[in-house]
Amino acid sequence: xxxxLAQAANWAPDECRKRSPVRSGAFRKSWAVLVDExxxxxxxxxxxxxxxxxxxxTMPYARKIEVGGQKIKVAPQIIEAVGKAINGRFTGxxxxxLFKPLKGGRDAxxxxxxxxxxxxxxxxxxxxxxxxxxxxxxxxxxxxxxxxQAGEQVLYQLGILxxxxxxxxxxxxxxxxxxxxxxxEVPNAVQVxxxxxxxxxxxxxxxxxxxxxxxxxALQNLTGQIQAANVALAGMRGPFAExxxxxxxxxxxxx
Numbered sequence: 001x002x003x004x005l006a007q008a009a010n011w012a013p014d015e016c017r018k019r020s021p022v023r024s025g026a027f028r029k030s031w032a033v034l035v036d037e038x039x040x041x042x043x044x045x046x047x048x049x050x051x052x053x054x055x056x057x058t059m060p061y062a063r064k065i066e067v068g069g070q071k072i073k074v075a076p077q078i079i080e081a082v083g084k085a086i087n088g089r090f091t092g093x094x095x096x097x098l099f100k101p102l103k104g105g106r107d108a109x110x111x112x113x114x115x116x117x118x119x120x121x122x123x124x125x126x127x128x129x130x131x132x133x134x135x136x137x138x139x140x141x142x143x144x145x146x147x148x149q150a151g152e153q154v155l156y157q158l159g160i161l162x163x164x165x166x167x168x169x170x171x172x173x174x175x176x177x178x179x180x181x182x183x184x185e186v187p188n189a190v191q192v193x194x195x196x197x198x199x200x201x202x203x204x205x206x207x208x209x210x211x212x213x214x215x216x217x218a219l220q221n222l223t224g225q226i227q228a229a230n231v232a233l234a235g236m237r238g239p240f241a242e243x244x245x246x247x248x249x250x251x252x253x254x255x
Contacts, residue, residue: 003049005163008090009033010044012055012159015082020057021065021072029108030059039105054100055079055159058107060115063099066157068128076128079159086161094162099155114153121148 002010013031020028033040034054035047047053056062057078064070066079075081083095105113125138147155 002045003047003163004090004092005049005051005053005161006045006047008086008093008095008161009035009040009047009053009055011089012082012086012095012161013044015085016055016057016078016159019074019078019081021074026108027057027059027062027065030057030062032056032058032105037103049163053161055082055161056102056156058102058105058113058156059109060107060111060154063154063157064124069124069126071126071134075130079157083159086159092163096160096162097157098160099157101153102156114156117148117150117152117154119150121145 013033016031017028020031022028032055033044033047034056035051037052037054040047040053057065061070065072065076068076070076079097083097086093086095102114107113107115121143123138123141123143125136125140127135127137129135143149146152
């Protein structure tokens with residue numbers, strides 16, 4: 001069974017293409033999937049849990065379409081709309097949108113990625129809402145923003161997909177308390193990964209593959225804290241009994 005992250009990453013590009021304007025077809029063909037900032041050529045459904053997935057259109061005018069700065073015949077803000085759909089459709093997957101640079105490649109027309117601005121960008125003054133459609137807020141003018149000047153590379157709007165396991169990694173690697181990270185993220189992560197014992201086992205395996213010594217040490221520390229927490233929970237009964245047993249098995253599997 002594919003993870004929810006893999007399913008979301010498999011669904012999102014097709015949904016973006018369905019919502020794309022079509023003139024030459026280049027924009028529709030330029031949707032790409034990156035995993036941990038690298039182009040993913042394999043089937044999206046095989047993307048492993050715990051990774052960060054980017055959905056992006058690599059055409060140089062994609063930003064204008066996303067922010068509603070270029071009038072088109074379909075609704076703009078494609079990544080935002082698809083992200084909202086993902087958040088409601090796929091359990092344990094969080095979609096957000098950010099502007100970021102890309103490191104290199106080619107778009108559907110063979111143009112370079114990232115695209116380097118040949119002149120200052122233009123603020124179109126266009127605005128779009130689902131209720132009112134297109135309108136104009138102000139006359140177009142040449143932007144004075146430093147990142148929109150000639151010679152600067154275009155920032156691309158990304159749809160960033162993360163699962164709960166990735167959030168846990170980020171909290172630990174950012175210096176957060178492992179037990180606190182576990183308290184907030186592990187219940188969600190293991191719901192996706194098949195239970196506490198199996199879930200933490202997968203976290204251990206993924207940490208060994210891609211998150212280095214610091215992560216391994218933090219996870220070992222987490223194991224000790226889980227065992228200590230069990231001492232405090234041991235006097236409790238009822239609904240905590242199964243949780244205590246699962247945590248004991250999980251801690252033993254991580255030793």
